Amino acid sequence: MSASLGPARVRGFRFAGVAAGIKTKVGALDLGLVVADNPSPAAAVFSANKVKSATIYVTKDHIRAGKLQAVTVNSGCANSFTGRAGIKLAEDSCHAVGVALGISPRLVAPNSTGVIGHLYDLGKYEMGVNAAAAALRETGIEDFTRAIMTTDTRPKMAHAKLRLGGRSVTIAGAAKGVGMIAPNMATMLAYIVTDAAATAAGLRAALKFSVPSTFNAITVDGDMSTNDTVILMAGGAAGNRAMSAADRERFNRAVRDVCAALARELVRDGEGATKLVTIRVRRARSVSDAERCARQIANSPLVKTAFFGCDPNVGRIVMAAGSSGAHVEAEKLTLAIGGVRVASRGALQIAALPAAQKKMREAEFVVDLDLGLGAASATILTCDLSYEYVKINAEYTT
Amino acid sequence: MSASLGPARVRGFRFAGVAAGIKTKVGALDLGLVVADNPSPAAAVFSANKVKSATIYVTKDHIRAGKLQAVTVNSGCANSFTGRAGIKLAEDSCHAVGVALGISPRLVAPNSTGVIGHLYDLGKYEMGVNAAAAALRETGIEDFTRAIMTTDTRPKMAHAKLRLGGRSVTIAGAAKGVGMIAPNMATMLAYIVTDAAATAAGLRAALKFSVPSTFNAITVDGDMSTNDTVILMAGGAAGNRAMSAADRERFNRAVRDVCAALARELVRDGEGATKLVTIRVRRARSVSDAERCARQIANSPLVKTAFFGCDPNVGRIVMAAGSSGAHVEAEKLTLAIGGVRVASRGALQIAALPAAQKKMREAEFVVDLDLGLGAASATILTCDLSYEYVKINAEYTT
Numbered sequence: 052m053s054a055s056l057g058p059a060r061v062r063g064f065r066f067a068g069v070a071a072g073i074k075t076k077v078g079a080l081d082l083g084l085v086v087a088d089n090p091s092p093a094a095a096v097f098s099a100n101k102v103k104s105a106t107i108y109v110t111k112d113h114i115r116a117g118k119l120q121a122v123t124v125n126s127g128c129a130n131s132f133t134g135r136a137g138i139k140l141a142e143d144s145c146h147a148v149g150v151a152l153g154i155s156p157r158l159v160a161p162n163s164t165g166v167i168g169h170l171y172d173l174g175k176y177e178m179g180v181n182a183a184a185a186a187l188r189e190t191g192i193e194d195f196t197r198a199i200m201t202t203d204t205r206p207k208m209a210h211a212k213l214r215l216g217g218r219s220v221t222i223a224g225a226a227k228g229v230g231m232i233a234p235n236m237a238t239m240l241a242y243i244v245t246d247a248a249a250t251a252a253g254l255r256a257a258l259k260f261s262v263p264s265t266f267n268a269i270t271v272d273g274d275m276s277t278n279d280t281v282i283l284m285a286g287g288a289a290g291n292r293a294m295s296a297a298d299r300e301r302f303n304r305a306v307r308d309v310c311a312a313l314a315r316e317l318v319r320d321g322e323g324a325t326k327l328v329t330i331r332v333r334r335a336r337s338v339s340d341a342e343r344c345a346r347q348i349a350n351s352p353l354v355k356t357a358f359f360g361c362d363p364n365v366g367r368i369v370m371a372a373g374s375s376g377a378h379v380e381a382e383k384l385t386l387a388i389g390g391v392r393v394a395s396r397g398a399l400q401i402a403a404l405p406a407a408q409k410k411m412r413e414a415e416f417v418v419d420l421d422l423g424l425g426a427a428s429a430t431i432l433t434c435d436l437s438y439e440y441v442k443i444n445a446e447y448t449t
Numbered sequence: 450m451s452a453s454l455g456p457a458r459v460r461g462f463r464f465a466g467v468a469a470g471i472k473t474k475v476g477a478l479d480l481g482l483v484v485a486d487n488p489s490p491a492a493a494v495f496s497a498n499k500v501k502s503a504t505i506y507v508t509k510d511h512i513r514a515g516k517l518q519a520v521t522v523n524s525g526c527a528n529s530f531t532g533r534a535g536i537k538l539a540e541d542s543c544h545a546v547g548v549a550l551g552i553s554p555r556l557v558a559p560n561s562t563g564v565i566g567h568l569y570d571l572g573k574y575e576m577g578v579n580a581a582a583a584a585l586r587e588t589g590i591e592d593f594t595r596a597i598m599t600t601d602t603r604p605k606m607a608h609a610k611l612r613l614g615g616r617s618v619t620i621a622g623a624a625k626g627v628g629m630i631a632p633n634m635a636t637m638l639a640y641i642v643t644d645a646a647a648t649a650a651g652l653r654a655a656l657k658f659s660v661p662s663t664f665n666a667i668t669v670d671g672d673m674s675t676n677d678t679v680i681l682m683a684g685g686a687a688g689n690r691a692m693s694a695a696d697r698e699r700f701n702r703a704v705r706d707v708c709a710a711l712a713r714e715l716v717r718d719g720e721g722a723t724k725l726v727t728i729r730v731r732r733a734r735s736v737s738d739a740e741r742c743a744r745q746i747a748n749s750p751l752v753k754t755a756f757f758g759c760d761p762n763v764g765r766i767v768m769a770a771g772s773s774g775a776h777v778e779a780e781k782l783t784l785a786i787g788g789v790r791v792a793s794r795g796a797l798q799i800a801a802l803p804a805a806q807k808k809m810r811e812a813e814f815v816v817d818l819d820l821g822l823g824a825a826s827a828t829i830l831t832c833d834l835s836y837e838y839v840k841i842n843a844e845y846t847t
Contacts, residue, residue: 101770101779102770132767132779132792132797167767277764277768352842356842359843362843365565370498373498373499373500374497379499381501381530382532401566438840440750441835441839
């Protein structure tokens with residue numbers, strides 16, 4: 052089983068996306084709201100950046116009790132690098148949501164994305180929340196997803212269904228780019244809801260199982276935003292009995308499938324990206340070596356411009372591997388691009404380069420680096436570095 | 450005293466640069482030669498990349514005895530990722546130089562830069578060496594420097610003079626880009642010669658003193674080439690007496706000044722660079738924190754595209770600092786761009802942004818980040834990320 056792209060309904064959850072006037076463009080959707088019928092078990096993971104958005108501090112505080120009932124996400128303003136005023140604004144925002152929905156503000160996670168260093172207008176936010184509360188629909192996930200977009204060119208949704216404890220269960224997710232991992236400070240945000248009955252501890256375990264190989268295995272420039280957040284909520288409307296160990300395993304896999312589908316969409320819609328490239332490093336001495344190596348390749352501007360130019364530039368890939376800090380021996384490594392072996396045990400295969408170049412013209416290909424040293428491996432998804440990336444990021448203004 | 454840009458003569462050294470046919474473009478200078486009148490004390494530092502050019506293995510082996518008499522540098526072919534055949538080619542090249550000059554091959558350092566994975570033609574190399582040997586001149590340093598260029602747009606030379614042990618002494622250096630630190634695998638190479646009398650140990654100490662704050666404090670994309678090499682040779686023609694401790698200190702400073710001038714030129718001529726930016730991180734908890742922070746800012750594509758767009762994007766700089774792994778507290782940091790304070794103890798200074806933007810239109814400015822946490826500092830030179838960078842690197846073919 053794997054996840055499908057696109058929207059899905061999840062019993063017990065309603066969604067809305069409205070224009071609150073936080074973005075400067077008049078009428079642009081900029082406030083998303085997800086509401087569960089009841090206080091629901093929830094878990095989250097957050098940016099590891101030392102500079103965190105005020106919204107992360109407040110969300111962390113609220114989720115500590117293991118339950119949430121509503122998540123708001125505004126785009127257009129990150130409420131990051133805003134000090135105590137930012138914390139107060141996030142708390143006042145939760146209060147507004149609590150009033151609009153008739154729930155405790157402590158059941159609200161107030162997320163933000165957009166330009167940093169600025170505060171949004173609380174009055175506009177309150178009016179937006181009221182409008183969103185009135186617009187809530189079971190089928191509203193696409194509106195929600197559109198409202199949280201910044202430089203994304205399209206909304207990103209995925210879902211999976213499975214049988215659990217005798218009942219049919221749906222897991223649905225919505226995410227926003229990452230034009231890049233740290234896109235204009237625009238943040239990677241993902242929200243996943245399910246009608247399964249689960250405990251907060253079970254949800255934490257599901258995220259712990261899912262995030263390393265999905266949201267944490269994508270990159271475009273190696274930075275991380277101050278606002279990155281993934282939230283998972285379980286409403287319980289499916290009425291499944293408490294999960295067995297086997298159920299938990301299947302549930303975790305399904306959550307991971309949804310995360311993986313969203314993560315792929317994030318990279319595919321990277322700022323200026325024209326190609327989705329999977330960097331697979333195998334037979335490294337250790338997992339940390341394999342990851343370091345894969346990340347250095349995935350983040351190297353020289354490698355990424357070569358991807359853009361469809362250039363099977365073995366030198367740049369080998370150089371990135373060698374400079375990663377991982378143990379690498381040139382004479383032992385074998386490299387394939389799009390399944391074409393371009394270096395074999397340390398020797399460049401010049402005759403193979405035209406075939407590799409042809410593969411690189413496709414929208415998606417795999418770079419497979421076999422270090423020939425051990426048994427550990429790692430995989431990272433990345434995209435190319437194009438003129439359009441420079442254009443988007445040079446012309447964006449604070 | 451600080452170094453001056455441009456060529457200089459150094460008694461006891463002759464230089465040449467010729468077209469050997471290693472580059473595909475007919476008539477392009479591609480073989481440089483430096484020869485000392487006598488076997489001379491020498492020291493070197495090399496790339497830390499785990500994948501090293503064959504030329505580095507051979508140069509390391511030859512310099513172990515503490516003396517060199519000749520350095521050859523070919524452009525157009527890096528002789529890297531070439532296995533045992535590459536080592537043999539580098540040794541055969543030393544042999545050719547030895548024959549042409551009537552010296553031991555073990556007194557020759559055979560450097561290379563250019564495309565990796567390929568071997569150059571030894572016959573062409575030999576003919577080139579013979580032509581270079583015939584062309585050697587005391588005033589030939591500019592020809593030499595032009596012959597070692599790859600994507601450099603201009604030759605980079607610097608020199609300094611000082612009094613040492615009662616004699617006038619000259620230190621002259623030549624370097625090649627780095628379009629970027631890892632330019633098309635094109636390598637950072639620098640050669641510094643002096644007529645001072647010095648020991649190999651003294652020269653090693655001078656490089657150890659000079660390189661960390663100069664060649665190792667510049668970056669454009671955080672990668673490092675497989676061929677990076679800095680060589681320092683002292684011919685002794687100045688006839689100064691053995692250096693006192695004070696002399697050594699002044700000599701080391703002068704070497705560092707020459708290295709610093711060359712390093713600056715390397716960044717200024719970065720691939721597609723339109724701006725030279727100094728990233729200064731102050732009041733960090735430790736030097737390693739300060740360096741990590743400065744490097745993350747200096748290498749962030751989001752920060753570098755903002756430099757290109759003259760955008761005083763505080764958010765991206767703060768995000769990079771926070772994601773560096775260094776200890777950072779948002780509410781303690783103060784940031785100035787071009788001397789304009791754009792964030793003060795964690796608060797964005799919106800009114801100051803237009804003035805900062807104006808400063809960013811200049812060809813050179815300083816980003817000064819005060820972490821407010823300790824007493825350590827670090828400085829890194831970087832450049833912006835432009836369309837031209839993508840163009841150069843996407844269109845370069847293996």
